[in-house]
Amino acid sequence: MRILLIEDDLRLAETLAEALTDQRYVVDLVTDGETGWHQVKTMDYDLLLLDVMLPELDGISLCHRLRSHGYNLPILILTACDTISDEITGLDVGADDYVVKPVDLQKLFARIRALLRRGNATTLPILEWGELRLNPSTYEVSYNHTPIHLTPKEYALLELLLRNGRRVLSRSVIIEHVWPSEASPEEHTVKVHIRGLRQKLKAAGAAEDLIETVHSMGYRLNQLG
Incomplete structure (x- = not known):
């Protein structure tokens, strides 16, 4: 399973990438929204892990762009913004789930597994x-x-x-x-x-x-x- 991680906090991004690799995912890492957009267009991903506050193109705008262009891959938004309105905004533009920083890794892994099961319902569990x-x-x-x-x-x-x-x-x-x-x-x-x-x-x-x-x-x- 291949995940695209878009996160501009390099320390957090590298920690998450290493943790996800340990969970047997293949992880590509980019640090701004525009690069993330071009990456999705050139590579098939099973899931997108997306920060909200990004340079070039913010996460909410990228999510909206992806959905408006017909991309249906699961999107999990990762952000420090924890108000109800922020969560509603993210979900309304097409995100599938929402995790607030600081990240609990075990909870994040569980959310990712759930989204991958939902996004690939035809795949046998074993x-x-x-x-x-x-x-x-x-x-x-x-x-x-x-x-x-x-x-x-x-x-x-x-x-x-x-x-x-x-x-x-x-x-x-x-x-x-x-x-x-x-x-x-x-x-x-x-x-x-x-x-x-x-x-x-x-x-x-x-x-x-x-x-x-x-x-x-x-x-x-x-x-x-």
């Missing part, structure tokens, strides 16, 4: 492929009931594969979905993470070729027997 199971709500992965402990990048990679099944994902597509836009690695890095993920799946009892390499194209999950 992702499965044969005996392989991934629970996006608890970040738990198992194969035939054997827990598998993954790094954040391995988890994001496996979730992406599970959500796409037999669809072939190129290395460039994987990078776009699993790494923040400002930290795009070389394509060889994907190969390294695939190798590590395969080793952990094999150690839990999965077939060595559960993740299939499609020559010169990319990767996908192997056909179930």
Whole structure:
């Protein structure tokens, strides 16, 4: 799941980005509303975490612009303004939820999970492929009931594969979905993470070729027997 965080307080923004990354989200960070607007136009996001007081274009105006242009991604407004009128204004221009600073991280994570469930109602709560199971709500992965402990990048990679099944994902597509836009690695890095993920799946009892390499194209999950 990819989140765009628009927050001009760099200390808070970096803290939130690190905390969200620890929760297995891919986070892109920008510090003004106009840059956020261009980012949404060029990248697909699952959720927007949006400060109100921003340079160039404030959060309320950006929210209104996004909705008026037909963008339906969940928007969670993050602000120090805690009056009822501020909350009503944010919701009236199209925000889905409203969190007041200082931020309680556990509450924020719960609100994000709720918005992602609501915004993607067709997604099964548990992702499965044969005996392989991934629970996006608890970040738990198992194969035939054997827990598998993954790094954040391995988890994001496996979730992406599970959500796409037999669809072939190129290395460039994987990078776009699993790494923040400002930290795009070389394509060889994907190969390294695939190798590590395969080793952990094999150690839990999965077939060595559960993740299939499609020559010169990319990767996908192997056909179930």
